[in-house]
Amino acid sequence: MFTVDALGPSGPYRARKQLVITDVTGGEVASVSLVPRLFVTRTMSALHKASAMPLADRRRALTIAGSLFAEDSADYVELVTRVSGLPRADIQFAAETVAQACGSAYEAACQGRPVGACESVVDEGGVWTRRGSVFAVHAAGNHPAVHSLWLQALALGYRVAVRPSRREPFTPYRLISALRTAGFGDDQVVLLPCEHDVADEILRSADLGMVYGGDEVIAKYGSNPRVLPQGPGRSKVLVTDDWEPALDVIVSSIAHHGGVGCINATGVLIEGDPAPLATALAARLSALPDSVLPRYPLAGALALRDHLAKRATGTQPLLGADQLVTDLGDGSAVIRPALHLLPSADAPQLGAELPFPCAWVAPWNRADIAPLRNTLVLTAITRDEELIADLLDEPTIANLYVGNRPTHYFHPQLPHDSYLSDFLMRTKAVARTPGESRSGTHRM
Known part of the structure; x- marks a missing residue:
């Protein structure tokens, strides 16, 4: 089996306690070291004692790491496909996304730098500085591309500790191994697989943290x-114009990348009668081949089916729980798309986010912004500029796409949920007395 060791401040560490990882058929494919609390405490202390690498060295090492992560990736892609159940093409796409994010991590982080702030000390002005030294990540396992974000913290000079998902630890293991080979010291970026009762120690010991x-x-x-x-993203599509030209965008928003992400649409709201759009969506979603849909262990798939049936009570199923599971006969199952018509936009199901293509369609009245709140990404199919302005002003809509942009649209220069550097950095005022020595110049 493949072995995932912890990657500590003194190199790889194989713990006595091992977690066995199985693929979607139940076959054992890997073992993961689960480190004890004392190992975590000592590791986090070492990160605090370490100094940040010079910026030029960090940028060079990140670029090299991206190339290392991408090369000879066939076995990695196959392993993650077997374990995650996501389509192979999506894992390949995620691998390319992470590799590219390495090379662009510093530029992506700098998108959030205030225009009035400088990267180094000036005679007088604002200087962009870190809010701490050590950043902790409790990573998600729903999609490998989530590991493209925390690279920005490393680019900004943070020492980074990653607790991998128990579901898919292979991406951060491969990535951190590549970063170390590329030039980052063992005391700059670490991998700390551990039990839930130890995980909070990682956050407690860090200056700042991010948790999925x-x-x-x-x-x-x-x-x-x-x-x-x-x-949860609870991303949505809002339609006030003719929906037929936007059908491809809506289907893609729901089902792209297996429909497992927080940027996949779970709510579709339409001004007017939602039934024609819902019927057209059901026809398109039901025609998707199994190869682009997620696989789960059969027991997990059946549990999701039962959960969906319970959550959907009071709705009109167009693609309901009865057709959700396709048993593949090898211990795994494909999860087919689900689609339900809601009686109103305030139905509680609109906020139900499930780890497969699942959407809830509801009628919408433009006087009611409430159903659109608490949304990570809202794609608005509209030409109503006043409505667009209202949506942009709504503080709980994190990202607004207008027109032919699916909810999963993204590139490194766009904020995900604001810029990560908004959280990692602050701007200090610096005023230097004329003629003073610059021996203490700040380096990012």
Whole structure:
């Protein structure tokens, strides 16, 4: 089996306690070292004692790491495909995304730098500086591309500790191994697989942290100013114009990349009668081949089917729980798309986000902004400039795409949920007495 060691400040570490990782058929494919609390404490202390690498060295090493991560990736792609159940093409795309994010990490981070701030000390002005030294990540396992974001913290000079998902630890293991080979010291970036009761020690010991998870994560960390929670996206599509030209965009928003991401649409709201659009969506989604849909262990797929049936009570199923699971006969199953018609936009199901292509279609009245709130990405199929301005002003809509842009549209220069550097950095005022020595010049 493939072995995932912890990557500590003194190199790889194989713990006594091992977690066995299985693929979607139940076959054992890997073992992961689960480190104890003391190892975490000592590792985080070492990160705090380390100094940041010079910026030029960080940028050079990140570029090299991107090339290392991308090369000879066939076995990695196959392994992650087997374990995650995502389509192979999506894993290949994610690998390319992470590799490219390495080379552009510093430029992406700098997108959030205030125009009035400089990277180094000036005679008088604002200087962009880190809010801390050590950044912790509790990573998600729903898609490998999530690991493209924390690279920005490394580019900005943070030492980074990653707790990988128990579902898919292979991407951060490969990435951190590449970063170390490229020139980052063992005390600059570490991998700390551990049990849940140890995981909080990583966050407690860091200056700042980022955590992925569901509503329980938001409830636990939402009030902690040192932690940036990445919760459910509840992304949506709003249609006020003719929906037929936008059908491809809506289908892609729901089902692209297996429909597992926070930037996949779970709500579709339409001004007027939603039934014709819902019927057309159901026809398109039902025609998707199994090869572009997620696979799960059969028991997990059946549990998702039962959960969907319960959540959908009171809705009109167009693609319901009865057709959700396709048993492949090898211990795994394909999850087919689900689509339900809601009686109104305030139905509670509109906020139900599930890890496969699943959307809820509802009628919408432009006087009611409430159903659009708390949305990571909103694609608005509209030419109503007044409505667009209202949507842009709504603080709980994190990202607004107008027209022919699916909810999953992204490139490194766009903020995901604001810029990560908004959380990592601050601007200090510096005023130097004329003639003073510059021996203490700040280096990013």
